[in-house]
Amino acid sequence: MREPHGLQQSAQELVATAADVLERVRGRSPRVHCITNSVAQAFTANVLLALGARPSMTLSGEEIGAFVAASDALLVNLGTFDAERRAATETALDAAEDEGLPWVLDPVLIDRSPMRAAYAKALLVRAPQAVRLNGSEFAALAGAAPEPGAVQHAAREASTVIGLTGKVDLVTDGTRLVTLENGDALMDRVTGMGCVASALVAACLAVEGDALAASVAALLGLGISGEVAAERANGPGSFAAAILDALHRLDRETLIARARVQ
Amino acid sequence: MREPHGLQQSAQELVATAADVLERVRGRSPRVHCITNSVAQAFTANVLLALGARPSMTLSGEEIGAFVAASDALLVNLGTFDAERRAATETALDAAEDEGLPWVLDPVLIDRSPMRAAYAKALLVRAPQAVRLNGSEFAALAGAAPEPGAVQHAAREASTVIGLTGKVDLVTDGTRLVTLENGDALMDRVTGMGCVASALVAACLAVEGDALAASVAALLGLGISGEVAAERANGPGSFAAAILDALHRLDRETLIARARVQ
Amino acid sequence: MREPHGLQQSAQELVATAADVLERVRGRSPRVHCITNSVAQAFTANVLLALGARPSMTLSGEEIGAFVAASDALLVNLGTFDAERRAATETALDAAEDEGLPWVLDPVLIDRSPMRAAYAKALLVRAPQAVRLNGSEFAALAGAAPEPGAVQHAAREASTVIGLTGKVDLVTDGTRLVTLENGDALMDRVTGMGCVASALVAACLAVEGDALAASVAALLGLGISGEVAAERANGPGSFAAAILDALHRLDRETLIARARVQ
Numbered sequence: 001m002r003e004p005h006g007l008q009q010s011a012q013e014l015v016a017t018a019a020d021v022l023e024r025v026r027g028r029s030p031r032v033h034c035i036t037n038s039v040a041q042a043f044t045a046n047v048l049l050a051l052g053a054r055p056s057m058t059l060s061g062e063e064i065g066a067f068v069a070a071s072d073a074l075l076v077n078l079g080t081f082d083a084e085r086r087a088a089t090e091t092a093l094d095a096a097e098d099e100g101l102p103w104v105l106d107p108v109l110i111d112r113s114p115m116r117a118a119y120a121k122a123l124l125v126r127a128p129q130a131v132r133l134n135g136s137e138f139a140a141l142a143g144a145a146p147e148p149g150a151v152q153h154a155a156r157e158a159s160t161v162i163g164l165t166g167k168v169d170l171v172t173d174g175t176r177l178v179t180l181e182n183g184d185a186l187m188d189r190v191t192g193m194g195c196v197a198s199a200l201v202a203a204c205l206a207v208e209g210d211a212l213a214a215s216v217a218a219l220l221g222l223g224i225s226g227e228v229a230a231e232r233a234n235g236p237g238s239f240a241a242a243i244l245d246a247l248h249r250l251d252r253e254t255l256i257a258r259a260r261v262q
Numbered sequence: 263m264r265e266p267h268g269l270q271q272s273a274q275e276l277v278a279t280a281a282d283v284l285e286r287v288r289g290r291s292p293r294v295h296c297i298t299n300s301v302a303q304a305f306t307a308n309v310l311l312a313l314g315a316r317p318s319m320t321l322s323g324e325e326i327g328a329f330v331a332a333s334d335a336l337l338v339n340l341g342t343f344d345a346e347r348r349a350a351t352e353t354a355l356d357a358a359e360d361e362g363l364p365w366v367l368d369p370v371l372i373d374r375s376p377m378r379a380a381y382a383k384a385l386l387v388r389a390p391q392a393v394r395l396n397g398s399e400f401a402a403l404a405g406a407a408p409e410p411g412a413v414q415h416a417a418r419e420a421s422t423v424i425g426l427t428g429k430v431d432l433v434t435d436g437t438r439l440v441t442l443e444n445g446d447a448l449m450d451r452v453t454g455m456g457c458v459a460s461a462l463v464a465a466c467l468a469v470e471g472d473a474l475a476a477s478v479a480a481l482l483g484l485g486i487s488g489e490v491a492a493e494r495a496n497g498p499g500s501f502a503a504a505i506l507d508a509l510h511r512l513d514r515e516t517l518i519a520r521a522r523v524q
Numbered sequence: 525m526r527e528p529h530g531l532q533q534s535a536q537e538l539v540a541t542a543a544d545v546l547e548r549v550r551g552r553s554p555r556v557h558c559i560t561n562s563v564a565q566a567f568t569a570n571v572l573l574a575l576g577a578r579p580s581m582t583l584s585g586e587e588i589g590a591f592v593a594a595s596d597a598l599l600v601n602l603g604t605f606d607a608e609r610r611a612a613t614e615t616a617l618d619a620a621e622d623e624g625l626p627w628v629l630d631p632v633l634i635d636r637s638p639m640r641a642a643y644a645k646a647l648l649v650r651a652p653q654a655v656r657l658n659g660s661e662f663a664a665l666a667g668a669a670p671e672p673g674a675v676q677h678a679a680r681e682a683s684t685v686i687g688l689t690g691k692v693d694l695v696t697d698g699t700r701l702v703t704l705e706n707g708d709a710l711m712d713r714v715t716g717m718g719c720v721a722s723a724l725v726a727a728c729l730a731v732e733g734d735a736l737a738a739s740v741a742a743l744l745g746l747g748i749s750g751e752v753a754a755e756r757a758n759g760p761g762s763f764a765a766a767i768l769d770a771l772h773r774l775d776r777e778t779l780i781a782r783a784r785v786q
Contacts, residue, residue, distance in 0.1 A: 041301045045453035060344040063375040082584040113587040191569035237768025244499025303563045307715035322606040325637040506761025
């Protein structure tokens with residue numbers, strides 16, 4: 001993907017694959033179990049439903065194993081940090097490993113809490129198929145500025161795919177490096193937008209074995225839906241509703257016409 | 263309700279009663295205490311407020327008894343399952359029994375968790391005035407396919423009213439059987455729509471002693487509001503806002519004109 | 525502020541200061557840590573983001589100290605009441621005191637629970653810069669009807685600013701007494717609107733040392749946004765989205781043109 005020509009071709013292929021992945025989510029309605037914080041739960045569930053996936057959200061240690069075992073992918077979002085939640089996460093990861101389920105790590109706000117950062121590093125060892133985070137969280141996780149080279153290095157070290165979201169999104173498996181330029185500034189004015197991006201990565205991993213392709217599909221779908229929503233919105237309140245509408249209606253034509261992928 | 267003529271008459275009466283019940287909710291603003299999962303809490307509170315009821319939601323075992331004792335109805339939604347929540351539920355049910363309060367059981371996702379299903383069965387023995395569930399949950403609760411005869415049998419056995427929601431809703435007290443055909447497919451794309459239906463049943467039970475009439479009023483009001491909302495919506499995000507608007511504005515004329523009850 | 529002329533002048537100055545305070549929030553993006561109930565969390569976070577503040581919401585005792593220490597203001601909302609939450613609140617208040625952070629007390633529904641009321645009284649001793657509550661909550665806190673004189677007396681006794689919201693809002697530091705007449709009846713039909721008002725007070729306290737001016741700015745900004753939103757809304761669902769849009773777009777001209785302050 002270093003050659004201009006090859007890169008352009010790859011970008012087209014990636015977008016076509018992203019469209020395939022999103023269609024597969026709609027067609028198969030994968031079950032995605034979400035360990036996530038209470039602030040983001042409802043919006044996350046609604047985003048998954050809008051794309052055609054089926055969310056579940058219980059955090060109870062007594063039953064989370066059964067829920068995860070019957071799911072197609074798992075999200076581990078660290079937006080809340082306590083002993084009970086960590087125990088439930090252990091149980092959930094054990095179940096995911098037993099079933100060979102893909103899972104996504106979202107190390108929310110680890111830059112604000114050293115204990116949470118340490119926990120995120122411990123979870124990284126358990127080999128998530130993908131990690132989704134922002135620049136500050138990357139810096140806290142990897143101990144390096146969120147530059148393309150450092151992100152590639154961190155992905156290679158952890159044998160995972162990293163999706164770093166911001167004004168421009170970077171997705172890398174340590175070898176391939178994709179940049180996505182879709183999105184809108186209003187996405188930063190709705191709580192849980194990052195959490196939601198990670199949940200969509202999990203939904204895409206449920207139907208796509210290539211974690212880079214799954215991450216690109218999720219972030220591209222969300223970014224383009226954000227652009228469509230911004231054209232209809234008067235501010236962050238109407239935008240939050242409109243991005244759900246846009247995700248629900250997102251089709252291959254819109255995805256291909258709007259994608260800004262390199 | 264077997265004779266075509268009698269059935270038609272009954273349907274008209276049921277719709278008129280439903281309109282009365284919904285007007286009574288608006289007029290009396292009953293207090294409804296909701297034990298429900300964190301995913302559905304905000305949407306449930308907003309739906310109750312839109313219809314004119316007053317929600318409260320604390321789950322703290324230390325004070326839930328005082329909240330329930332001062333309420334007019336109680337919702338027990340099993341969307342979260344842990345020891346602390348079960349203890350609070352016990353306290354809440356004791357208070358409801360002491361005060362002679364009606365309550366509704368919503369056995370959310372018991373088809374996904376055997377422990378939760380066992381707990382739902384134990385709660386059924388405590389005689390809820392109404393149960394609201396979907397087909398998969400009914401099968402897990404009753405051990406039978408969600409056919410009209412099996413639902414009637416289960417309601418009779420448990421001496422309760424069952425509201426089984428799906429493409430067509432069934433409401434039965436074991437003797438009478440009502441079918442409701444209102445609603446819209448977008449209702450399945452908004453998280454907590456079933457939880458919200460159960461909360462509305464609780465609000466209607468607060469002002470109507472006939473649990474069948476209360477359940478019909480709640481499910482009919484929600485289904486028709488869903489139809490009205492779908493006509494204004496571009497997808498599930500705008501639909502979730504529009505169904506609150508429609509519930510808030512729902513009047514007797516709209517209810518009677520749109521009801522598809524048998 | 526008893527003389528008609530002086531009052532009018534003061535009102536103009538208060539509105540100009542309110543506009544300054546809201547601009548400062550947008551310009552500085554203060555971090556506001558919120559201890560609040562799960563029903564109100566997402567809406568509270570979205571309201572803070574709409575105004576330009578940066579919310580955090582963790583309730584974990586293990587890390588709340590670190591979050592508060594790096595924040596610019598703290599909200600303590602009593603919408604949930606349990607031993608774990610109270611322990612986290614202690615830790616958070618210790619951190620706020622260490623850092624000299626302003627904090628707001630919102631004694632949600634203390635009229636419904638004697639234990640919660642007792643806890644609110646104990647917290648009042650820890651000297652919040654501001655308290656935001658409604659009439660019933662004031663009566664439970666102060667043991668007096670929510671009349672202007674009683675509210676002034678209570679503020680003086682507790683050396684705090686009280687913002688009493690209702691059809692008309694009163695804000696007083698015990699000496700000055702301001703009344704705000706902006707707002708819309710739909711604000712009562714959206715869950716968490718009071719909680720959100722308190723969070724906005726915290727955001728304004730982060731950038732304004734005069735707690736009366738900060739409280740007026742927050743309640744005026746919210747009330748006027750409610751009026752703007754009501755003009756676009758069809759009911760409480762579209763209103764909840766529209767008030768976020770209006771807060772996001774609220775400018776000095778609109779604030780000055782619409783303010784009804786005395």
